[in-house]
Structure formats: structure tokens, C-alpha cells
Amino acid sequence: MSLLSRYAFFACCVLFTLACVPFLQHDWLWPFALASALLSLVGVWDLLQKRHAVRRNYPVLGNIRYLMEAIRPEIRQYLLEADREQLPFSRAQRSLVYARAKNEGADKPFGTLVDVYDNHFEFINHSIRPAPPRDPAAFRVAIGGPQCSQPYSASIFNISAMSFGSLSANAIRALNKGARLGGFAHDTGEGSISPYHREHGGDLIWELGSGYFGCRKPDGSFDPEAFARQARDPQVKMVEIKLSQGAKPGHGGILPKKKITPEIAATRGVSMDEDCVSPAAHSAFSTPIELLQFIARLRELSGGKPTGFKFCLGHGWEFMAIAKAMLEAGITPDFIVVDGKEGGTGAAPLEFTDHLGVPMREGVLFVHNTLVGLRLRDKIKIGASGKIVSAFDIARALAFGADWANSARGFMFAIGCIQSQSCHTNRCPTGVATQDKLRQRALVVEDKAERVFNFHRNTLKALAEMLAAAGLTHPAQLDANHLVQRLSASEIRLYAQLHTFLKPGELLEGRVEGRFYERSWEMARADSFDPVGA
Numbered sequence: 001m002s003l004l005s006r007y008a009f010f011a012c013c014v015l016f017t018l019a020c021v022p023f024l025q026h027d028w029l030w031p032f033a034l035a036s037a038l039l040s041l042v043g044v045w046d047l048l049q050k051r052h053a054v055r056r057n058y059p060v061l062g063n064i065r066y067l068m069e070a071i072r073p074e075i076r077q078y079l080l081e082a083d084r085e086q087l088p089f090s091r092a093q094r095s096l097v098y099a100r101a102k103n104e105g106a107d108k109p110f111g112t113l114v115d116v117y118d119n120h121f122e123f124i125n126h127s128i129r130p131a132p133p134r135d136p137a138a139f140r141v142a143i144g145g146p147q148c149s150q151p152y153s154a155s156i157f158n159i160s161a162m163s164f165g166s167l168s169a170n171a172i173r174a175l176n177k178g179a180r181l182g183g184f185a186h187d188t189g190e191g192s193i194s195p196y197h198r199e200h201g202g203d204l205i206w207e208l209g210s211g212y213f214g215c216r217k218p219d220g221s222f223d224p225e226a227f228a229r230q231a232r233d234p235q236v237k238m239v240e241i242k243l244s245q246g247a248k249p250g251h252g253g254i255l256p257k258k259k260i261t262p263e264i265a266a267t268r269g270v271s272m273d274e275d276c277v278s279p280a281a282h283s284a285f286s287t288p289i290e291l292l293q294f295i296a297r298l299r300e301l302s303g304g305k306p307t308g309f310k311f312c313l314g315h316g317w318e319f320m321a322i323a324k325a326m327l328e329a330g331i332t333p334d335f336i337v338v339d340g341k342e343g344g345t346g347a348a349p350l351e352f353t354d355h356l357g358v359p360m361r362e363g364v365l366f367v368h369n370t371l372v373g374l375r376l377r378d379k380i381k382i383g384a385s386g387k388i389v390s391a392f393d394i395a396r397a398l399a400f401g402a403d404w405a406n407s408a409r410g411f412m413f414a415i416g417c418i419q420s421q422s423c424h425t426n427r428c429p430t431g432v433a434t435q436d437k438l439r440q441r442a443l444v445v446e447d448k449a450e451r452v453f454n455f456h457r458n459t460l461k462a463l464a465e466m467l468a469a470a471g472l473t474h475p476a477q478l479d480a481n482h483l484v485q486r487l488s489a490s491e492i493r494l495y496a497q498l499h500t501f502l503k504p505g506e507l508l509e510g511r512v513e514g515r516f517y518e519r520s521w522e523m524a525r526a527d528s529f530d531p532v533g534a
Contacts, residue, residue: 017033042059046062046063053416093390118486121485124395124469133467136457139460143381147334148299155182155404156398157460159185168431169194170441172194173200176197176204178451180201180203185205187204190208190209190278191268198235208240211277220279222284224301232302238334243311246360247352253277286529287528292332308334308337309336309337310338313357313358314358316523318524320523324525324526336367337382337385338367338383339360339385339386340363341357343388360386361400364384364402365499375508382403384398391463393407398476400499411452412432414451480501481495
């Protein structure tokens with residue numbers, strides 16, 4: 001929608017009000033003049049207020065959205081049910097985030113909307129002896145293995161990778177300021193570190209994709225000197241190599257040239273005259289051994305900061321090949337982030353979104369089991385991302401073996417995303433995913449940064465309360481015996497009964513129960529991502 005059409009109704013109200021002034025002696029004109037004057041004042045207020053981005057971008061007309069949301073319960077419930085299958089996240093999930101971001105109560109009267117007899121219903125068992133809730137500020141994890149000299153104490157809930165370019169400058173500012181206020185980390189995404197990431201000083205996880213943005217030579221290859229200059233900045237706490245992402249594993253990425261501004265070009269080190277493409281594969285390494293050598297090199301160049309990689313699990317033997325290379329080379333990453341196929345905010349081909357990649361829980365469990373089976377788990381931390389919004393989502397990821405969780409869409413909701421699904425058009429109505437300066441103005445950094453902070457704090461507070469109800473005092477105590485899934489109207493099982501959990505050393509000692517792990521281990525080779533015999 002163009003600038004003219006967005007402001008057209010407001011402009012018509014103002015012009016009609018002014019046109020009526022010379023003719024106010026006609027009594028019949030007064031009601032119309034008064035109505036247009038009132039609407040004009042509403043529009044002026046919409047442009048000046050700072051809480052609602054839609055009203056700032058769509059004066060007068062934007063109020064219709066909030067009016068509809070205020071009508072409850074009938075229309076609100078109808079809308080909730082109507083879009084449940086149409087959008088990646090339901091209005092119920094968005095409403096939860098909005099409530100926590102605004103410090104409003106998220107309590108639900110008259111019971112749950114969830115069908116507790118649905119075959120996919122999941123829950124946490126509570127204890128007869130609840131524990132006192134802990135301070136969520138204590139929910140942190142130390143990341144940094146034996147080869148790391150600058151370990152990082154991270155929150156167990158952080159902002160997942162979203163790049164400047166995909167998101168607006170004001171969105172990046174708000175996310176990073178919120179991260180600084182709450183003491184948690186902000187993943188840069190593969191678009192590199194922009195001036196807006198640095199403006200408020202929040203902790204950064206620098207994600208390095210196959211385009212090597214921010215540390216690339218003119219031919220697109222990796223530039224170690226440029227990397228060292230950025231990575232040694234004290235604001236950068238960890239370095240993350242992106243092998244693949246959940247939304248489109250094995251596909252690479254693209255930022256259309258119409259969204260590339262001079263700032264984006266300077267940040268990434270690319271041209272404005274063509275689409276910015278991230279290749280599907282890295283050029284700095286091609287084998288598992290070379291990947292680990294690259295990790296060791298980045299760790300050294302960064303001054304010993306935690307260095308690891310993010311990926312969406314695909315062929316099981318490929319990850320096990322990396323694990324075999326760890327044993328052979330004696331090099332271990334400090335962390336691994338497992339991105340589930342159900343996650344991702346970037347545009348992706350429909351078939352990739354629906355049918356490519358392993359979901360988060362299976363990916364986390366496979367990585368956790370492999371490391372346990374090789375006695376490497378105590379050296380490497382695991383992060384999880386993929387449609388994580390609520391405290392229960394975090395608890396579920398931890399029960400499958402993760403040490404912490406990342407969220408992208410949850411924090412996008414916190415800064416105002418309404419899932420208009422126009423991210424790729426540069427016409428985001430809330431200023432979150434656009435490079436249009438006027439549209440970005442709708443997103444007020446101070447207000448939305450506070451909401452990012454509130455969402456993080458209130459979500460971890462809810463997690464602390466859930467843990468206490470289960471008799472636990474820290475997320476690290478959660479395991480597969482605490483969570484339950486319904487399989488049918490007459491059967492429920494603990495996660496520990498539903499899934500295979502390897503014991504320490506089982507892969508090394510050849511005692512694996514379950515043909516899948518055994519077969520993947522046999523196919524893996526440290527010198528190649530190709531399976532044995534290929």
C-alpha cells in the first residue's frame with residue numbers, strides 16, 4: 001500500500017474539515033463537519049502516539065483493528081478459531097506474547113481452550129510437594145568448552161537469528177535494547193553486525209553464514225582479518241556458524257535488491273545493484289574435519305570466545321560424521337544450535353516449509369543422544385529454536401536435551417508483528433520488516449524495547465512457576481520423565497517412554513539400542529559428509 005493510500009482517508013477528513021469552515025452558516029453541514037473534525041483529531045493523535053505501530057502507519061483506519069480486538073468474547077473467539085490453520089502462529093499464541101510484553105495478566109478464566117483428549121496434547125506432571133519458585137534471573141547456562149578462554153554466561157531464553165535487512169533498523173534497535181535491559185543475548189542473523197546492533201550495547205551472538213557478510217572479500221570468500229576486527233569487540237559474546245536454517249535447510253537465502261539500502265550494503269559488504277544471495281553451502285570448508293578446523297580458527301581469531309554452529313538436522317550420518325571428526329581431530333565446538341524445520345521467519349518455498357528438514361524435538365534429541373553416546377555432552381552445550389513462544393515451549397525443548405532456547409517470532413510479536421505476511425514486500429504495516437523509513441517510524445524503539453524486556457522476564461517467570469509446580473528449582477533439572485504426551489483417548493506416555501535416550505558411551509562401545517542410531521553411525525565418516533560406500 002503506497003504512502004498516498006495509507007494516509008488518504010485521514011487526508012480526506014482534514015481537507016473536508018477545512019473545506020467546511022467557510023460554509024458553517026448552513027446548519028445541515030455541522031454534523032458532517034464535526035464528524036470529520038473528530039476523525040482528523042483521531043488521525044493526528046494516531047500519528048503522535050507511540051504504543052501502536054499500525055495506528056501510526058494507518059491513521060484513523062488503523063483503529064478498526066483494535067476495535068475488533070476489543071469486542072469479546074464472541075468475535076474474538078471466532079477470529080481465534082478462524083485463523084488457527086491459516087497462519088504459522090494462532091492468535092492465541094500472539095495474544096499470550098502481547099499480554100506478557102505489555103505486562104498484562106495472561107490468566108484464562110473458565111478453563112482451557114485446549115482439547116486435553118487430543119492425541120497430541122502435552123503437559124508437565126506436577127508434584128505433591130511443589131518447590132518455592134526461583135528467581136528467573138538465575139536461569140543461566142555457562143557456554144564454553146575446554147578449548148574456550150572466554151566463556152559466556154547466557155540466559156536460557158534468547159533472541160534467535162534475524163538479520164538487519166530482513167528486519168528494520170528500529171526493530172533491531174528495539175530487540176537489542178530489550179536484550180540489554182534483560183541481560184540476554186541477541187543473535188545478529190547472517191546479515192552481520194549493523195550500527196543498530198551496537199547502538200544500545202546488548203550482548204550479541206554473531207552469526208556467520210555462507211555469504212560471510214561483514215567479513216568477506218570482494219569475491220565472497222572469508223576474510224580472517226575483517227572477522228577478527230569485529231569478533232574481538234567486547235559486545236560480541238559468541239560466534240555461530242550457520243550451516244542451515246529451519247525454514248529452508250539446504251536452500252541458502254536471498255535479500256531482494258529492492259530492500260537493500262546503502263546501510264545494508266555497507267554492513268554486509270555487498271552491492272546494491274543485485275539481490276544479496278547467501279549460497280546454499282560454505283566455501284571455507286567442505287568436510288567435517290575442515291568444519292572443525294574452521295571453528296577452531298574462528299575461536300582463535302575471536303580471542304577465545306565460544307564458537308559453534310547452527311543447523312537443521314538432515315541426514316543423520318552427516319551430523320555423526322561431524323561427531324566422528326571431533327574424536328579424530330580433538331576439536332569440539334563450544335555449542336550447537338539445533339533449528340527445527342517448523343521455525344523460521346524468512347520467506348521459503350512452500351515445499352521446503354512443509355516437507356524438508358527435521359522438526360526441532362527430533363533434531364535436539366538426535367544431537368543430544370549422539371554427544372551422550374560419545375561422552376562429549378559435557379563439553380558441548382545445545383541450543384534449540386523452532387516455534388518457541390511460551391514457557392512450556394522452553395520446557396519441552398529442555399526436556400529433549402537442550403540447554404537453552406531461542407525465539408524469533410515470539411520477540412517479533414513483542415515488537416509489534418501482526419503476521420501480515422508481507423515481510424518480502426517492504427510494506428510491513430508495523431515497521432518490523434521493512435526498510436521504508438516512514439513505515440519504520442511507526443515502531444517506537446523505547447516502547448518496544450520495554451516490551452521485549454517484559455516478554456522475556458514474564459516468560460521466564462512463568463517457567464519458574466511451572467518448574468516449582470513440578471517440584472523443581474532450575475530448568476537444568478528438567479528431563480524426559482517430567483513431560484507427558486497423550487497418544488489416544490485411553491493412553492498417555494512419558495517422553496522417556498516414547499523416545500530413545502542413549503547412555504554415556506553407548507556409541508563408542510557399540511551398545512546402541514535402536515537400528516537408526518547404529519546404522520547412521522556405521523554410515524558416518526570423519527573425512528567426508530558422504531556416507532560410507534558412496
